[in-house]
Amino acid sequence: MQFEKTPGWLDWYANPSKPQFRVPPGSVDAHCHVFGPGAEFPFARERKYTPCDASKAQLFALRDHLGFARNVIVQATCHGADNRALVDALKSSQGRARGVATVKRSVSDGELQELHDAGVRGVRFNFVKRLVDFTPKDELLEIAGRIAKFGWHVVIYFEAVDLPELWDFFTALPTTVVVDHMGRPDVRKPVDGPEFELFVKFMRENANVWSKVSCPERLSVSGPPALNGERNAYRDVVPFARRIVETFPDRVLWGTDWPHPNLKDHMPDDGLLVDFIPYIATTPELQRKLLADNPMRLYWPEE
Ligand code: 0GY
Secondary structure, eight states, rough: OOOOOOTTOOOSSOOOOOOOOOOOTTTEEEEOOOOOTTTSSSOOOTOOOOOOOOOOOHHHHHHHHHHHHEEEEEEOOGGGOOHHHHHHHTTTTTTTTEEEEEOOTTHHHHHHHHHHHHHHEEEEEEEETTOOOOOOOOHHHHHHHHHHHTEEEEEEEGGGGGGHHHHHHHHSSSSEEGGGGGGOOTTSSSSSSSSHHHHHHHHHTTTTEEEEEEOOHOOSSSSSSSSOOOOOOOGGHHHHHHHHOOOOOOOOSOOOOTTTOOOOOOOOOHHHHHHHHHHSOOOOHHIIIIIIIIIHHHHHHOO
């Protein structure tokens, strides 16, 4: 099937720079996606955008270029609950990728077992209204109860303003809970203001909650670096991510978010994104926890 990209869709950065920061051995890019290819793995009917293709081979090439050892591939909303592209990528990774799927209430235990065997270790619940239609909370709770038996966790994606309303649901989840992109703070607000304090409280009061300190390019208002060779990009996001890394060093993950869905203004150079890491994890110990120890504990606990 042929797909037309959403008008204005920015393709991923074709020739990312080599990062100056060398990630520790065994590092995991713990948030990235594959898109299609649409001709092989059609995009879902209920999708809110149509991306460009971004294949497993291109993802694995980026992994090697940036110096990572492994990937956690997260089911993107453009594939709905059809996890075939994800499973195909996991099976081709020679054990170097694990996955987070999207499932519906109708999924059978046999299908969950197949996903597990392919390397899936979590499900994603998305509350970002521009990306998905509403799913009733009782359905999500039922799914959470079933995947808990497989030792999986729940990944949640929401925007900061919605945390108060979603708090009771999130704190009722029976598994480890991983928040995408720090719950998307508004970085124009103070890092110690009420909105981000609520997120810090959410993590402090719930020891099962982890956070990805990812997507500075999505959260930043100050934007990418000047075109003068500077590699210190997205500075307005640093205080937020650094605070989470330093307060909860054993419950943070990092990922590129390649191929970066829905960016309207600019497409980040993935090499620059890697060079963001030492600004938010400022010691070798914090870097090792963020990039290797924590994702290994969550996704490859047997190693
Ligand atoms: C991200 C962020 C976005 C999209 C998706 O699955 C998705 O479509 O996650 C977004 O548009 O903010 O994590 O990739």
